Amino acid sequence: xxxxxxxxxxxxxxxxxxxxxxxxxxxxxxxxxxxxxxxxxxxxxxxxxxxxxxxxxxxxxxxxxxxxxxxxxxxxxxxxxxxxxxxxxxxxxxxxxxxxxxxxxxxxxxxxxxxxxxxxxxxxxxxxxxxxxxxxxxxxxxxxxxxxxxxxxxxxxxxxxxxxxxxxxxxxxxxxxxxxxx
Amino acid sequence: xxxxxxxxxxxxxxxxxxxxxxxxxxxxxxxxxxxxxxxxxxxxxxxxxxxxxxxxxxxxxxxxxxxxxxxxxxxxxxxxxxxxxxxxxxxxxxxxxxxxxxxx
Numbered sequence: 001x002x003x004x005x006x007x008x009x010x011x012x013x014x015x016x017x018x019x020x021x022x023x024x025x026x027x028x029x030x031x032x033x034x035x036x037x038x039x040x041x042x043x044x045x046x047x048x049x050x051x052x053x054x055x056x057x058x059x060x061x062x063x064x065x066x067x068x069x070x071x072x073x074x075x076x077x078x079x080x081x082x083x084x085x086x087x088x089x090x091x092x093x094x095x096x097x098x099x100x101x102x103x104x105x106x107x108x109x110x111x112x113x114x115x116x117x118x119x120x121x122x123x124x125x126x127x128x129x130x131x132x133x134x135x136x137x138x139x140x141x142x143x144x145x146x147x148x149x150x151x152x153x154x155x156x157x158x159x160x161x162x163x164x165x166x167x168x169x170x171x172x173x174x175x176x177x178x179x180x181x182x
Numbered sequence: 183x184x185x186x187x188x189x190x191x192x193x194x195x196x197x198x199x200x201x202x203x204x205x206x207x208x209x210x211x212x213x214x215x216x217x218x219x220x221x222x223x224x225x226x227x228x229x230x231x232x233x234x235x236x237x238x239x240x241x242x243x244x245x246x247x248x249x250x251x252x253x254x255x256x257x258x259x260x261x262x263x264x265x266x267x268x269x270x271x272x273x274x275x276x277x278x279x280x281x282x283x284x285x286x
Contacts, residue, residue, distance in 0.1 A: 055231075062234070068254055068255065072211045075211070076212065076215060076229065098227060101227065102231075103230055103232075104229055105227065105232045109197070109229075109235050109236065112235050
């Protein structure tokens with residue numbers, strides 16, 4: 001039997017809680033997370049099934065202060081795994097994790113992380129949306145050359161795709177906001 | 183003290199309060215975690231993500247300053263502005279406590 005496996009899995013920008021659960025489930029089933037690369041290729045290696053808590057942080061500031069950042073988490077017992085598109089991956093054995101212990105201990109800092117994700121990941125997408133996709137969609141569909149028809153359709157599709165992404169982020173943000181302001 | 187500082191830090195989170203309280207002496211992140219645990223008999227356990235975010239925010243806002251680095255751990259100390267904010271917060275908590283005892 002193979003000792004490693006790779007799964008292709010796509011989590012959209014605001015779905016890090018889902019991703020944490022996915023990694024924890026894999027470890028419970030005897031697949032230890034090794035790393036993630038490319039467009040969401042999750043690499044695992046076979047291990048003894050164990051309950052291990054996985055946590056993600058998004059903090060662009062940590063890139064320039066990596067040594068101190070990793071040290072602080074490791075002082076608190078969290079093993080640093082890797083950085084992937086701005087997200088830092090940590091894990092800790094469930095037996096060492098206290099009641100409801102997470103890498104964030106209050107709602108304010110949970111919302112702060114959400115805001116960092118918004119600034120780091122969503123603002124660039126919004127910029128592309130408003131500065132490229134919308135103007136191109138309008139101009140390509142107004143010019144009456146047959147050659148532009150295809151481009152017109154392409155930009156219309158991108159418009160729908162991006163809009164879907166923004167709505168999904170807004171819904172996740174809202175649910176998240178509600179869940180911590182119960 | 184400008185209105186931004188007041189708005190963000192008065193009142194402040196429990197984590198923020200313990201960070202400023204501990205930083206009246208020079209300290210690094212993990213020693214703040216341990217000291218807070220001792221002070222609260224283990225009831226408050228500051229998590230690293232929250233701690234890292236709070237320290238960077240407070241440093242940016244001038245409530246604490248970076249002193250030096252030891253073994254990859256940054257040592258911070260409270261500033262004059264930080265002390266003023268902590269004073270305000272202590273007075274607020276004293277008032278809360280006094281009111282509580284009066285009606286108890």
